[in-house]
Each structure stands twice: as structure tokens, then as C-alpha cells.
Amino acid sequence: MSKQGLAAAGAEENGTKSGLVKRPKKHQKKRQSAEFHAVESTKKTVNFLDDSDRKLTDTSSISKTSVKEVARQLLKSRMELPIWDAKNALLKKFRDNRVLILVGETGSGKSTQIPQFINECDFSREGCVAITQPRRVAAVNLARRVAQEQGSKLGDTVGYSIRFDDCSSRSTRIKYMTDGMLLRELINDPLLSNYHTVILDEAHERTLLTDMLLGFVKKIIKKRPALRVIVMSATLDAERFSDFFDGAEICFISGRQYPVQVHYTYAPEVDYVDAALRSVFQLHTQLPAGDILVFLTGQDEIEALESVIKDYSKQLPPNVPQLHVCPLFASLPQEQQMQVFQPAPPNHRKVVLATNIAETSITISGIRYVIDTGLAKVKQYNARLGLESLSVAPISQSAARQRAGRAGREAPGQCFCLYTEQDFEKMSKETIPEIKRIDLAQAVLTLKARGQDDVIHFDYMDPPSRESLARALEHLYSIGALGDNGKITDIGYQMSLIPLVPSLARALLSAVENDCVAEVIDIVSCLSTDSLFVSPQDKREEANEAWSKFRHKLGDHLTSLNTVRQYLSVNVSARKSWCQKNFINKRALKTVLDIRKQLQEHANRAGWNCTANDNYNAESVLCSFLHGYITNTALLHPDGSYKTVIGNQNVSIHPSSTLFGKKVESIMYHESVFTTKPYARGVTAIHASWLTEVAPHYLGRQSA
DNA sequence: TGGGGATTT
Structure with a gap:
């Protein structure tokens, strides 16, 4: 595409070619094409590495050879990674610095190679290197890969530790884990003495748990001079991390880059879904092969756009390839999520309609074009009213770059922003860290239980508002987790050991006194994940009818208890169809059972009576909840x-x-x-x- | 009579 880009093509030609695509009535009055003008990407704006990690995943052809042989063969491709050119320099940095900030795009190989480099240093002769991830799947997949590269059985030299699944042992030297897991280990090991090095990966995402770890780790290095810390970030905000760690040295890892040309609209698009629709067809009819990824805000929007695109593509002339549309959002059933990884059928171009999940959690190969609405749903917390809300808001510049980068993972790509360059300039530079946007009750309890009594003066990279902390303290006090002096109570400490939000942990402890632990465990498990009940728009009545047999007149808590108990009474082989028939979210129920099992184990260790009682006392159960x-x-x-x-x-x-x-x-x-x-x-x-x-x-x- | 962006122990 020329410098003029899609803009001119779209504006001038789309009108004449509009016979290709008939628009439904509601779109007819609108301008017929989104007008783009091309903007050359500057190095700073778009600076992406290729997805070298991905090349290593294809070990299928050598799967029959021995583990050691696999490792030997993988070493060859590992050594081709750009990061290997810097290996000796990095090893020296590791020796010379106790804290290091490492910048390299996702896929540069840093998540897999750095821990292995560390493992070669002499200071790592004893103990283990922990490398934390914000997400469970990432921890598991990285561990799998690195185990292969090391020629070790997973769980041996290389392992992982995530909730419900600890795959590590005494001989583990490289341990991938979720942030939440390392935070949990702090309770019993406040100095993280099991680890010679802690690597905080994806720190730029600034999740609540990573932010808390940053604060704790900073505190620990003052008490434990031997501990080494590496903060890894995929964005250029490294100075902030460096400042936080008193001027720690920053290393940039370069790599092969694919430029992404970024286009902005000339004028704001009022209806961004409509603009996305028009853009998909413009791109499809005018640009060479390559899949399209569209960033939208939510399920409804995605499903609506999916059906319109499918509808329109029927009208494409026979000489134009068809469109293969794949929706992608977190609550989409696993099987359908997997579809985005399948190549489009012959003579089709794949269009992925995704939420933010494609910005960080899921990488799709084959994407050459990104269409970015510049919006996302963001959770916000009003501390004064104690109310959470989820609303559509403009993303940050750094998120916009991240999205654009999805077009340049394998080859040069293009990103079409459905907003103007001026709008881009108006976006905030960085996404507001989660710690400033959510209810902090659980975070505050976590801090208190790990010895950080003064939660206002904890070393936060971005301190939350006083109001938000005050609200959290007040809440914890109301449920007895904190005493009049603001210190954590015995009950509060016990609560912090239970992997539940404070209100539910409190309910469980009350259940011990009211002797209804089994019932409360079943209910809190349901409340700790997505809703069990799915109501498809077109079958709402049918779903309501199916649920009537679970309904309890006193309300939702006992209704979910009924649901879990009825599910458990169904034969294992019939459970899948039971879920379908009753409009129950299978995945959510599986999570409920995982949590339930973990809580039952906790109860057994604590010596609580957890026998289920079919004639439970509803008042006991409900009063347990009321405590929380x-x-x-x-x-x-x-x-x-x-x-x-x-x-x-x-x-x-x-x-x-x-x-x-x-x-x-x-x-x-x-x-x-x-x-x-x-x-x-x-x-x-x-x-x-x-x-x-x-x-x-x-x-x-x-x-x- | 309304709506679940994404995570995690």
C-alpha cells in the first residue's frame, strides 16, 4: 500500500466498487467508507520483534527422539535468537547488578532464555530462580518449553507452580509461577529464601499482583543482600521501574523487527462498530493476503459484527476470497476459542473479532492487519460509594502500540486506527495500573498478613488513593479482619490463608462456628468464578424454565447451593449434557469444583467438620455469609x-x-x-x- | 427488567 494508503483507495474507489457489498438500511445514510490517511511509523512508535519463541514450539517432528536429543536440537534454534548475541554481556550484567531492568518485546525469547542464562551463573549454584507471570497458561507453557530446551522432565529441573497445579520438586532450579503464587509463598517465607533470583515478567502490564510483588521485592532486597531481582518489561517505560529500584540499570534487548505502518482516520468515526465493518471490507477487497484482527470492546459487539460480516460476505463476487470470521473473548467456549488458531479454509481470509484478550493473553499467527477501535471495557472503582463499574473507555497509547504490534509478528504489517492522530495524542501514555482502579480489600489484607501493617506507606510504584485504602480498611474492620487499632486480628490472619475474597473467607470462618462448612464451601466456590448460568439471547425463556428447579425462595446463595448439589448427583458421564440442557456454564462449573476441592482440603487440614448435610439449617448458612x-x-x-x-x-x-x-x-x-x-x-x-x-x-x- | 474487558490465590 502506498503512502496515501487505504485512505485514498477507500475514499475514491469504494464508492464505485460499492456494488461489492450491499449495506443494510441502517447504514445507508452514513458515509460509505472510513477515510484513512497513512502515517509512516516511526521507530519509536512501532518497534517490534519477531516471534522467535514461536519457532521453537514446533517440536512435533522430533517428539519421538530422546529428551536430551530434543534439547540438543533445540539448542541450535535457541542460539539463533537475537538474545543469544547478547548472552555474554547479559551474564556479566547479572553478576554485576543485584537489580536489573530488562526491556524486550514479547516474543524476543527473554521469558524462555533469561532464566536459563541465570541458571548458568555461579551465584545460582544453590536454590532456584523464580519467574513470575500474570497468567496461568503462560507459566505452564513457558515451563514446558524450557524443560524441553533443558532436556529435563517437566517438574524436574524446570517446573511450574500455579493454583490447583504444582509441578515442581526439590530438584527444580527454574520455576515458572503466577504472581499470585509467589505472593502466597511470602506468608511462609517472607524473605523468599528459596530463591536466589526473582524475575518479574510482564511487569509493564502492572496487574495488582505484580505491583504488590514489586513492593515486597524492593523491601526484601534490603534485608537479603543475596537476592537478585530482574524486572522484565515489553514496553519503553523502563525508567519508571529503574527509578523505583533506585536507579537500577536498564538493558535493552534488540531483535529482528517488522515495521508496522499505522493509519489514522482523517475525522473521528462516530459509530466505531460500523467503521470497523466498513474497514474489514475495504481491507479485504484492496489489500494482499493476510489475516485481519479487529479489537472491539465486548461480546455483544463482537457477536453483532460477526453476524453482519457473515451476511455481507455472501455478496462478495466469486472472484474475491471469502471471509472466515472468528470471534474471540474470554467467556467463549474453549472449542470455539481454538478456532482462531486454525488457518482459514482455502480461498478465505480470516477475520478475528477480539476483545482485549488478544492484546496480552492470546497470540494469533498469520495476522498482518489490525483494525483498532481504540476502546476497551475498563473496570473502575468508586471508593466513596463502594461501587464498581465497567465502562467503555479509550485505551492508552501504550496499549494502542501493543495492539498495532500484533500485525507485525511475522512480517511487516499495517494497523488501521478508527480514530484520528489527534485522538491518539490525547490518549494517556500508559494504562492506569490496576491498583488505582479496583477494590483493595483483599490487597490490604494480603499486605497486613505479610507483615506490612502500614498499608498507606507501603512502597507502591503507583500509590492508590487514600480514599480507596481507607475504604478497604473500613471494610476489613466491618468483617472483623482488623481490630480497633487497625491491626490484623486472628480471624483476619486466618482469612488471609484462605484463597477467597475477604467477605467469603469470613463467611467460611463463620460457617465453622455454625457447623455448615460443606454448604458454605459449595456456595463460596460458585461466587468465586463466573456465573454458572448462561442465557443465550434467543433462548432466555427456555433457560429460565430450566433454572426453576434450582431456585430457592430466599435467593441466590441457596440457589447456587441447589445447583451444585444437583449437578453432583448427576452421573459423571451425563454431566456434560446436563449442563447443556440446563443452560449451565460447563467451564465455570469445573472451576467451581476445583475451588471447592481446594477449600475442602483446607478445611480438612484445619480439622473442620465438612460433611454435607442435605437438611442443612438455612439460617446458619445465611448468617455465616452475613458476617462477611x-x-x-x-x-x-x-x-x-x-x-x-x-x-x-x-x-x-x-x-x-x-x-x-x-x-x-x-x-x-x-x-x-x-x-x-x-x-x-x-x-x-x-x-x-x-x-x-x-x-x-x-x-x-x-x-x- | 439488565448485561460478564482481562487476571489471580
Whole structure:
């Protein structure tokens, strides 16, 4: 494509060629093409490495040879990685620096090679190197690969550790793990003495857990001079990490690069989904082979666009290749997710319609063109009201670059932004770290349980607001995790050992006293993952009908208990069809069972009675929850609305609740979310009198 | 009468 690019082509030719594609009525009044103008990418804007890691994954042809032989053969391709040119220089840096910031794009090979280089250094003779990942799959896949490269059985020299699955042993020298896992290890090993080196990978993503680790690790190196730390980032914000670690040295790893030409629209596109639609067809009819990746904000949008594209592509003339559309979002069933990795059928061009999941979690090969709406759904937390909301917002410049980079993994590519260059300039430079956007109750409890009593002066790379910390402290106090002096209580410490959000951990501890552990475990497991209930738009009534046999008149908590118990009573071989028939999310249920098992093991270790009781006492179960939900309660007012017990705010029962439309004396709920108004989700009816019984310490103080 | 971006222990 010329410098003029798609813009001119689109503007001038699309009109005359518009016979190719008939637009539905609602689009007819709009301008017929998104107008682009091409902008040469500067090195700084688009600086991408090739996906060298991927070349190493194809070991199928040598799978029959011995492990050592595989390793020997892999070494050859490893040594071709750009990072190997720098190996000796890096080894010297590792020896000379206790803290190092390493910058290299995803796929440069740093995640696989750096730990192996470290393992060759003399300081690594004893102990293990930990390398943390924000996501479970990444930890497992990296460990698999590196085990192959090392010629070791997975779990031997090279292993991984993630929730529900520890594949490491005493002989493990290189351990991939999730951030959450290393954070958990801090409880029993506050100085991380098992590790000579800790590598924090993907630090640029700035997830809550990585940020917490950054703070802890900084604290630990002052107490443990032998510990080495490497912070790895794929973006150019290395100075911030360096500043955080008192001017630590920064290393850049270069690699082979594929340029990505970035195009912006001349004028803002009001309807970005429509603009995306037009762009897909413009690209398809005008640009050479190569798959297209479109970044959108959510499932609804993706499904809507998918059906329109499929519809339109029927009208493509026979001499033009067809379009093969693949949706991609987290809640998509696994089998359908796998479709994006399949090459398009002959004479087809693949179009992947994805959420942010394709920005970090999933890499698709064959993408040459990216269409970026510049938007994403972002969670925001209003600490003052204690309300979370999820809303569509512009992404950051660094996220936009990340998205564009998806076009240049294998060859030079192009990115078409559905916004103007001026809009790009107006975007914030970096994505706001998660720690500034979410409810911090669990994070604060985590800090306190690991000896960081003063959570305001913890060494945060980006400190959360005082208001947000205060809200979290208040919440923890309300459920008895903190005492009047703000220090963690015995109950709070026990809560921190349970892998649940504080409210649910509290419910479980109360269940021990109320002797209904098994029941509460089943319910908290459901509340710790995605909703079990899926309602397809076209089968809503049918789904509602199917769920009626699970419904409990007191509300959602006991309804999920019914659901789990009915599921467990079904023959293992019939469970899959049972889920289908009853509109139950199979994947979510599997997660529920994993969590349930982990909690049962915890209960057994703690010596709690966890025998299931079919004639359980509903009041005992619900009061256990109420201990965790003190701040999440509301009373019915004479006008028919619910107002929160604390703060007297309006809150409505969410339509997904079994109590929707019902009027009961008072309610407790799992969470409140702001969409069109404040809603309570996961709701159960309670007696107002229970409130004063359960939390006299808190409610008394509030009214005083 | 409404809506689950992505993660994790």
C-alpha cells in the first residue's frame, strides 16, 4: 500500500466498487467508507520483534527422539535468537547488578532464555530462580518449553507452580509461577529464601499482583543482600521501574523487527462498530493476503459484527476470497476459542473479532492487519460509594502500540486506527495500573498478613488513593479482619490463608462456628468464578424454565447451593449434557469444583467438620455469609426501594437475581455494581434483626 | 427488567 494508503483507495474507489457489498438500511445514510490517511511509523512508535519463541514450539517432528536429543536440537534454534548475541554481556550484567531492568518485546525469547542464562551463573549454584507471570497458561507453557530446551522432565529441573497445579520438586532450579503464587509463598517465607533470583515478567502490564510483588521485592532486597531481582518489561517505560529500584540499570534487548505502518482516520468515526465493518471490507477487497484482527470492546459487539460480516460476505463476487470470521473473548467456549488458531479454509481470509484478550493473553499467527477501535471495557472503582463499574473507555497509547504490534509478528504489517492522530495524542501514555482502579480489600489484607501493617506507606510504584485504602480498611474492620487499632486480628490472619475474597473467607470462618462448612464451601466456590448460568439471547425463556428447579425462595446463595448439589448427583458421564440442557456454564462449573476441592482440603487440614448435610439449617448458612457482608446489606423502604444499611444509598436488585422484583424486609448481597444505576448482585433475603446480632461492634459504632 | 474487558490465590 502506498503512502496515501487505504485512505485514498477507500475514499475514491469504494464508492464505485460499492456494488461489492450491499449495506443494510441502517447504514445507508452514513458515509460509505472510513477515510484513512497513512502515517509512516516511526521507530519509536512501532518497534517490534519477531516471534522467535514461536519457532521453537514446533517440536512435533522430533517428539519421538530422546529428551536430551530434543534439547540438543533445540539448542541450535535457541542460539539463533537475537538474545543469544547478547548472552555474554547479559551474564556479566547479572553478576554485576543485584537489580536489573530488562526491556524486550514479547516474543524476543527473554521469558524462555533469561532464566536459563541465570541458571548458568555461579551465584545460582544453590536454590532456584523464580519467574513470575500474570497468567496461568503462560507459566505452564513457558515451563514446558524450557524443560524441553533443558532436556529435563517437566517438574524436574524446570517446573511450574500455579493454583490447583504444582509441578515442581526439590530438584527444580527454574520455576515458572503466577504472581499470585509467589505472593502466597511470602506468608511462609517472607524473605523468599528459596530463591536466589526473582524475575518479574510482564511487569509493564502492572496487574495488582505484580505491583504488590514489586513492593515486597524492593523491601526484601534490603534485608537479603543475596537476592537478585530482574524486572522484565515489553514496553519503553523502563525508567519508571529503574527509578523505583533506585536507579537500577536498564538493558535493552534488540531483535529482528517488522515495521508496522499505522493509519489514522482523517475525522473521528462516530459509530466505531460500523467503521470497523466498513474497514474489514475495504481491507479485504484492496489489500494482499493476510489475516485481519479487529479489537472491539465486548461480546455483544463482537457477536453483532460477526453476524453482519457473515451476511455481507455472501455478496462478495466469486472472484474475491471469502471471509472466515472468528470471534474471540474470554467467556467463549474453549472449542470455539481454538478456532482462531486454525488457518482459514482455502480461498478465505480470516477475520478475528477480539476483545482485549488478544492484546496480552492470546497470540494469533498469520495476522498482518489490525483494525483498532481504540476502546476497551475498563473496570473502575468508586471508593466513596463502594461501587464498581465497567465502562467503555479509550485505551492508552501504550496499549494502542501493543495492539498495532500484533500485525507485525511475522512480517511487516499495517494497523488501521478508527480514530484520528489527534485522538491518539490525547490518549494517556500508559494504562492506569490496576491498583488505582479496583477494590483493595483483599490487597490490604494480603499486605497486613505479610507483615506490612502500614498499608498507606507501603512502597507502591503507583500509590492508590487514600480514599480507596481507607475504604478497604473500613471494610476489613466491618468483617472483623482488623481490630480497633487497625491491626490484623486472628480471624483476619486466618482469612488471609484462605484463597477467597475477604467477605467469603469470613463467611467460611463463620460457617465453622455454625457447623455448615460443606454448604458454605459449595456456595463460596460458585461466587468465586463466573456465573454458572448462561442465557443465550434467543433462548432466555427456555433457560429460565430450566433454572426453576434450582431456585430457592430466599435467593441466590441457596440457589447456587441447589445447583451444585444437583449437578453432583448427576452421573459423571451425563454431566456434560446436563449442563447443556440446563443452560449451565460447563467451564465455570469445573472451576467451581476445583475451588471447592481446594477449600475442602483446607478445611480438612484445619480439622473442620465438612460433611454435607442435605437438611442443612438455612439460617446458619445465611448468617455465616452475613458476617462477611455487613457493608453489603440494605433495608426495604416504604416507597419500595432498597437503601443500604450503611450510607443509606439506593440500591436495586439486579435482574439476574432470583429475587429480582421481590420485596423483602432486608437483603444482603455479594457485590454492588454500577451500570445504569447501582445494582446488587448475588442477593439473599435476610431478617433485619440478624444485622444487630451479627455485627454489633460495627453497626453500633456507625450510628453513634 | 439488565448485561460478564482481562487476571489471580
